[in-house]
Amino acid sequence: MADDWQRVDKVIQWAGLSTNSFALNIGLTRAENLYRIKKGKNGVSKELAEMITRRYPDVSRAWLLTGEGSMFLCPEEGRGGIPFYESDIMNLVRQERMPTPTAILPDPRFKGCTLAALLLNDSAQPDIPCGATLFVERKPDVEHIVPGYRYVVVSDRVVGLRRISYAPGSDRLSLEAANPRYGTMVIDRCEVDALYLVRGFTVIFN
Numbered sequence: 709m710a711d712d713w714q715r716v717d718k719v720i721q722w723a724g725l726s727t728n729s730f731a732l733n734i735g736l737t738r739a740e741n742l743y744r745i746k747k748g749k750n751g752v753s754k755e756l757a758e759m760i761t762r763r764y765p766d767v768s769r770a771w772l773l774t775g776e777g778s779m780f781l782c783p784e785e786g787r788g789g790i791p792f793y794e795s796d797i798m799n800l801v802r803q804e805r806m807p808t809p810t811a812i813l814p815d816p817r818f819k820g821c822t823l824a825a826l827l828l829n830d831s832a833q834p835d836i837p838c839g840a841t842l843f844v845e846r847k848p849d850v851e852h853i854v855p856g857y858r859y860v861v862v863s864d865r866v867v868g869l870r871r872i873s874y875a876p877g878s879d880r881l882s883l884e885a886a887n888p889r890y891g892t893m894v895i896d897r898c899e900v901d902a903l904y905l906v907r908g909f910t911v912i913f914n
Contacts, residue, residue, distance in 0.1 A: 710775055711775075712745050712750075712751045712752045712775075713745045713746045713748070715752065715771065715772055715775060715779075716742060716745055716746075716752060716756075716760075716772070717746075718779060719760060719764065719767055719772075719779070722779075723764065723806070725806070727739050727742055727743070727746075729804055729805075730742070732804050732805055733763060733804070733805045733806055734759045734760050734762075734763045735759050735762075735763070736759070741756065752772050752773055754773065756772075757769045757772040757773050760772060765781075766780050766781055766789070766812070767779060767780060767781070768780060768781050789812035789813060789814050790812065790813045790814075790818060790821045790822075790823065790824050790843065791806075791809035791812060791813075791822075791823045791824070792809055792810050792811045792812070792813045792823070792824040792825070792841070793806075793807065793809055793810055793823060793824070793825040793826075794810040794811075794825075794826065795807075795810075795825060795826060796825070796826055796827075796828040796829075797825035797826060797827055797828075797842055797844070797860060798827075798828070798829070798860070798867050798868065798869075800823075800825050801860055801862050801867065801902060801904060802862065802867060806823075809823075817908065818843040818907050818908050820845060820907075821843045821844060821845050821907050822844060822845050822846040822904065823843075823844060823846075824841050824842065824843045824844070825841070825842060825844075826839065826840070826841055826842070827839070827840050827841075827842050827869065827909070829868075830887055830889075831868055831869050831870075831885045831886065831887050831890045832858070832869050832885070832886045832887065833886065833887050834886070834887075835886040836869070836886070836909050837911060839911065840909040840910065840911050841909060841910050841911070842860070842869075842906055842908075842909050843906070843907045843908045843909060843910075844860055844904035844905060844906055844907060845904065845905045845907050846902070846903070846904050846905075847859075847903045847904065847905055849900075849903070850881070850897045850900050850903065852903070853872055853881070853903070854905075855872060855873045855874055856871065856872075856873060857871070857872065857905060857906070858870070858871050858872075858905075858906040859871075859872050859903050859904060859905055859906060860903075860904040860906065861883060861900060861902075861903060862900070862901045862902035862903070862904075863895060863899045863900050863901050864899065864901070865893070865895060865899060866883065866893060866895070868883070868885065868890070869885070869886075869906065870883035870884055870885055871883075871884045871885075871886070872884075875894045879897065880894050880895065880896055880897065881894065881895050881896075881897055881900070882894050883895065
């Protein structure tokens with residue numbers, strides 16, 4: 709049976725957030741409460757379980773408190789469901805606190821994705837049309853980059869959908885938009901604040 713921190717961490721990973729962002733997302737003023745659980749100094753309190761399940765109603769409060777049963781109230785839906793946000797993905801990934809999903813998509817083609825949201829600009833045309841729904845998987849850091857793949861990149865200089873490669877003669881990152889109007893830019897690896905691998909897209913929700 710998973711211990712208290714393993715259960716909390718499982719929800720954090722499922723939500724696709726860092727520990728600090730998750731703390732803010734559920735209404736904690738700071739993440740110290742979570743780190744005390746990680747260190748084994750605290751357990752999951754009823755108050756914390758209530759905060760988590762209020763923000764993520766698919767998560768089982770009883771499982772958070774005891775570890776018994778399934779993480780999700782509807783296990784099959786929870787394991788395969790992808791939170792879908794009917795909003796611009798570029799605005800969504802900048803937010804410290806994720807809003808409540810519009811729907812949960814039980815789409816086995818993109819199992820393991822962190823979220824799905826709308827692409828509302830033409831930076832990926834003609835490869836991906838404006839209005840498509842992107843299915844993305846959050847990556848923990850730039851060490852997980854696979855050169856040549858498309859990512860939603862979040863940094864101070866750019867938030868956009870780009871194909872990433874390494875700039876010639878350096879370990880800096882070259883970000884190329886499919887639409888030549890957006891051009892190519894080169895940034896340092898340390899400039900990347902968040903990274904989402906594009907696993908696929910559909911045009912169902914345009």
